[in-house]
Amino acid sequence: MKPSSDEHIDVLGLGCATVDDFLQVESFPPANWKTPVERTHRQCGGLTGNALIAAARLGARCAYAGCLGTDELSNHVAQVFTREGVDISRAPRLPEARVIHSTIVIGRDTGSRNIFYEVKGVVGAHPSLPADEVIRGARVLFIDHYGMPGNLRALKKARLFGIPVVADLESEAVPHFAQVLAGVDHLILSEEFACQLTREKSAASAAGALWRAERAVVIVTCGHDGCWSVAKESGEKPRHHEAFPVRAANTSGCGDVFHGAYAFRLACGDSLDERIRFASAAGAVKAGQSEIPRLRAVEFLLRKHSRHPTPPARLTAK
Incomplete structure (x- = not known):
């Protein structure tokens, strides 16, 4: 169903979608080995x-505006997005x-994983869509690094309109990086x-090297070691944020x-510390299970580890 023009979008995504087939083994095998x-x-x-x-799943109204094909895998993604409310x-x-x-x-003994992926055809942001009003x-x-001409166009539009841009980039070998x-x-x-x-040797130094006055924040995530941030409100100095202690079962997708979760709480208008704490909790819950977490599980972890829980989401009409 096409949304009416007065329906807002909390998080609009333009990058890549995948179909992930997971295989769990007791322990990841060495080369030339068989394992059940x-x-x-x-x-x-x-x-x-x-x-x-x-x-x-955490409560945001989300929309995907990247390219989808007409093949079986694209149809699967479309069905999953629709079922999840995207x-x-x-x-x-x-x-x-x-x-x-x-x-x-995935190795069950450590929760670590190895990813083998295949990229074919047009993936990610469309070069001239979505429309400005979207x-x-x-x-x-x-955005991410798939469909970079479209990502760059949308980024420029968003900055012009005063819309914050959250990015997850994993490769610099792409156009317009x-x-x-x-x-x-x-x-x-x-x-x-x-x-x-950045050619830096630590997350703190890398966060500092990536900082520039035009940004709102730089965050470098370090898994079970938490994350580092640099922002104006912290005096433009690297600051460490601890991770929540959990037993890792499946680290795939934690980042x-x-x-x-960060984008959701940004849409809510939360402070930087609230955003990072909530996002860290969501990532920690994901590390302990195979599924992407729902709000109740994240809030439970926050209550368990804090005398001052993160306040509830406060999305208001735009």
């Missing part, structure tokens, strides 16, 4: 896909478009990529969930 598969399951994922599903009415359906297909092998009507724009990197105001990168990008 304990469990298999399929889910929709991707940098933007997982972030949108996470935000939707609107796809603005996503162009193109015969040449595809979603990424990944096979993810971007203007969103509280937060979410430097321009997109410079234009993002809520930059959240993994420690590995941030250090690779995506962090991004989606």
